[in-house]
Amino acid sequence: MYDLKPVGKYKITVCTNLPCALSGGYHACEYVQKKLGIGYGETTPDGKFSLKEGECMGACGDAPVMIVNNRSMCSHMHPEQIDKLLEECK
C-alpha cells in the first residue's frame, strides 16, 4: 500500500492471495503484465501505469480483484475487464 518510490499516474495493485489466485487471479496477473509490458514493482516508460502485488482486499467473492490508486476496487478482472480498465485510464 505504501510506495517507497514514485509510481505512475495509475497504480494498479493486483490481489495475489490464494482465493483470487484460485479464481483466475494468476491469469489476470499474467494478462495485465503482458498488456502493460511491465512486472510487479515497475512503471511503464511513459509514467502512466505502475503494477504492484497486493494482499487480500476483502472481496474474495469478486475475484480476481484489483485496486487502482488505493481507491477504486475492480472486481471480476478477467481479460475483457482488464482491457476496459486500461482503456478507461487513457
Ligand code: FES
Ligand atoms: S484474496 Fe483477493 S480479495 Fe481476498
